[in-house]
Amino acid sequence: MLYQLAGDCRFVEKQPLDAAPIMNDNPPFSVNEAHLGGVPTPIPDTPLTIIFLVLFTLALVLSITFYQLDRTRLRPDDYSDDGPDDDPDDHRHSSLFRRLVPPPLLPALRAGFILTRLAALATRLVWTYHPGTRDLEMASTILAPAGTVLPLIANVLLARRFLRDYAVFGPHPAVVRSARAAVFCAVAALVMAVSAHADSYFTREPEELDRGRSVWLAAECIRLAVAVLAPLAVLAGGWGLPAREEVERDKPRFAGRAAMICGVGVLLTLQQGLRTGVAFEGRGPESQAWFLHKAAYYCFVDLIDLAIVCWFLVARMDPRFRVRRPTALMKDKESPDGAGTMVPAWSESWRDRVNTEMEVFGNSG
Known part of the structure; x- marks a missing residue:
């Protein structure tokens, strides 16, 4: 083997002139484009x-x-964005629910x-x-x-x-x-x-x-x-x-x-x-x-x-930027006079939108 003296007083192996260049680095490789901000110092x-x-x-x-x-x-x-706006006294507004939200x-x-x-x-x-x-x-x-x-x-x-x-x-x-x-x-x-x-x-x-x-x-x-x-x-x-x-x-x-x-x-x-x-x-x-x-x-x-x-x-x-929930005039079923009250239009849950057995088949006796 032939060796040559490097500038920093280390012996480095001398490669033949006809040898292919040796890739000393492994992935990840260096990129050929400049980064925004360059290399930090x-x-x-x-x-x-x-x-x-x-x-x-x-x-x-x-x-x-x-x-x-x-x-x-x-x-x-x-x-x-799409949640209901129910009664303030609802149980979901407890401190436990606030932690689970x-x-x-x-x-x-x-x-x-x-x-x-x-x-x-x-x-x-x-x-x-x-x-x-x-x-x-x-x-x-x-x-x-x-x-x-x-x-x-x-x-x-x-x-x-x-x-x-x-x-x-x-x-x-x-x-x-x-x-x-x-x-x-x-x-x-x-x-x-x-x-x-x-x-x-x-x-x-x-x-x-x-x-x-x-x-x-x-x-x-x-x-x-x-x-x-x-x-x-x-x-x-x-x-x-x-x-x-x-x-x-x-x-x-x-x-x-x-x-x-x-x-x-x-x-x-x-x-x-x-x-x-x-x-x-x-x-x-x-x-x-x-x-x-x-x-x-x-x-x-x-x-x-x-x-x-x-x-x-x-x-x-x-x-x-809180979402405003529109209100609609809906009939209050619990009101004795049946008067309409302003309640949120989205206050009904998905269970209220599903037809009951009575509504589908009627009163069979």
Whole structure:
């Protein structure tokens, strides 16, 4: 065997000139595209990451606190999209039932989003001191954009609730199905992006990488379209479509709701627009473009995410966007005079809608 003296005083085996190059690394492989924010370094990534970790932890504590306050001030059924609005003295409104009620959707999405941001920041902090570990690189680059689907879903649901209260056609099934389709597209785009990005670390075939890149670009475009959908739907419903009669006397409150949804939509569109542009640009790892710099990462990712969380907390989105349950004039069977009383139209359970044996077969004697 032939050996040569390396520059660091180590003996390295000398390969023949006609030998094929040896692939020393095993999966996961290194990728040939630059990440948003680049490879973290102790300065400035460590202090910035710790600051955002503390801020998101405080936001999580405030989120849980506000949720508990809302549970004590509001009835449990006020959080549900389709739940009944029964008598206040019903046994289901006991303290035991309050503990058994599943968390409402908006606070759950908000808490899940904060937890994903904490996980992404913690992974990036560990990656800072182990820059050669590709497992940490893969986990950090996947967790960073993964949580953005939750505020996208929350904003779509808020837009749906706004249209249901404001527009004449709000309760139409087409609005509900459109919102569900947008949520499905957002979740599908997340799965597409995560799978394509993860596969790029485990293959070196050019065809596989090209197909994965196409899937990744399609996922980014879908998420950008969902981010733009909610504010466009609110603007179209607020200015281009007829409103309910009872809304005319309460338009300032609805204008505030529309501004909240559009504000979150603008922030999400700005952030997702940067991600989509970076994906289409496809710069190499040595690129020094401004949109790949650490300042762009912390301003367009962590700072916008923190602003969205604070927006949801300060504006009190959960009680402000409670679903209004329509009431209808129904005959009170227990009333001696048979007078009609205003009761919720959805107060009947599914058991009340099932025909009894007497109603089906009649009185057989």
